[in-house]
Amino acid sequence: MKKYNFDRIIPRTGTNSVKYDGVLHTFGSEDVIPLWVADMDFRCPEPVVEALRQRVEHGIYGYTFVPDGYYEALAGWMEKRHRWSVRREWVVFSPGVVAALHLAVNAFTRPGDGVIVQPPVYFPFFSAVKENGRRLVYNELKLENSRYTINWDDLREKASRGARMLLFCHPHNPAGRCWTAGELETLADICREYDLILLSDEIHADLTLPGYRHLPMAALNEEIAGRTITCVSASKTFNLAGLATSAVIISNSELREKFESFCRKVHTGSGNLFGYTAAEAAYRYGEEWLNEVLEYLSENIQFAQNFFRKHIPVIEPIPTEATYLMWLDCRKLGLSPEQLGDFMVKQAGIGLNNGAMFGPGGEGFMRLNVACPRALLERALERLRRAIDHDFSIR
Ligand SMILES: Cc1ncc(COP(=O)(O)O)c(C=O)c1O
Missing domain, CATH: 3.40.640.10 (Type I PLP-dependent aspartate aminotransferase-like (Major domain))
Structure with missing residues (x-):
């Protein structure tokens, strides 16, 4: 029986979150599902919240x-x-x-x-x-x-x-x-x-x-x-x-x-x-929380890999051995880094990190942060699938 529920969607907008509140500044649009900056959309382990609460109470x-x-x-x-x-x-x-x-x-x-x-x-x-x-x-x-x-x-x-x-x-x-x-x-x-x-x-x-x-x-x-x-x-x-x-x-x-x-x-x-x-x-x-989060993350990665294989085969994720960041090979789309970034934001409505930021060898790739509830990940991948189906015939 699992103790933590990582499917729960916790609104982060209005918390000065770089990932959420920084979307307009970074992507030029608010209609973007943010899957970029490397933090997680999960509440941290309960013992951490409790320790902070106790310390806060001291005043x-x-x-x-x-x-x-x-x-x-x-x-x-x-x-x-x-x-x-x-x-x-x-x-x-x-x-x-x-x-x-x-x-x-x-x-x-x-x-x-x-x-x-x-x-x-x-x-x-x-x-x-x-x-x-x-x-x-x-x-x-x-x-x-x-x-x-x-x-x-x-x-x-x-x-x-x-x-x-x-x-x-x-x-x-x-x-x-x-x-x-x-x-x-x-x-x-x-x-x-x-x-x-x-x-x-x-x-x-x-x-x-x-x-x-x-x-x-x-x-x-x-x-x-x-x-x-x-x-x-x-x-x-x-x-x-x-x-x-x-x-x-x-x-x-x-x-x-x-x-x-x-x-x-x-x-x-x-x-x-x-x-x-x-x-x-x-x-x-926090170990119990971490073990559960790792299981959830690897299921998210598996979910995304299957999704790409089945619905968006033109984009190929590089197998992930560590981190919750998937590295997507989008080179078959034939877009420049600028065009690729624009496509993700304007056509798909998802906020990823452009591979070109990561230096030589990053061009044509995008980085996807999957540390979020699965429903959100699914919604983002669906958006991407629709945009690819609409704009590209290579499937
Ligand atoms: C490899 C690596 N180093 C450092 C950091 C950030 O570290 P900090 O927030 O402690 O500056 C990140 C965040 O994504 C990272 O991926």
């Missing part, structure tokens, strides 16, 4: 320490869920993972240094490099038989030309890959060989779908742990993104001091008490 929200309980809960979660032993002193606060990317680029590289990214990838990876005056180095993923892999020869070549750092998306958004132990080992070898600092963005780690297993990069071996900056957060896992609390885990004390020193320079502070309250409750009591 005094003055300066606070980072609670011991938060560190314990985070370490307990990493051990239990990912078999990774994290020590308290390794954990540094960041208001977000994107903020951590910017902080790390500043802390570990100098202006003009090369930083490798693996597109198509979550677009703030590019801004973290470019806005800080570093050089973006692309190691484009390979797409073969509907599966993305790393182009190792290209990575070696780019690394050999003097890059300092690699921003690794693990699991990968939007490619949906849960990287295997073999892939992580090869990557670790290359980082060692070319002396690269590895930033492993593991914000989607807990959203690895049934049948796959996330292996934290820093848990692979001591050598790679010594050059890895891992970013994690309860925000993506438990739908707490508005609480702006995430953790950067660095076991190498020298690297950690460099990172902390930059954090002091720009004064990142020590966070928000509600963020810690929520994250601690989520890590301690």
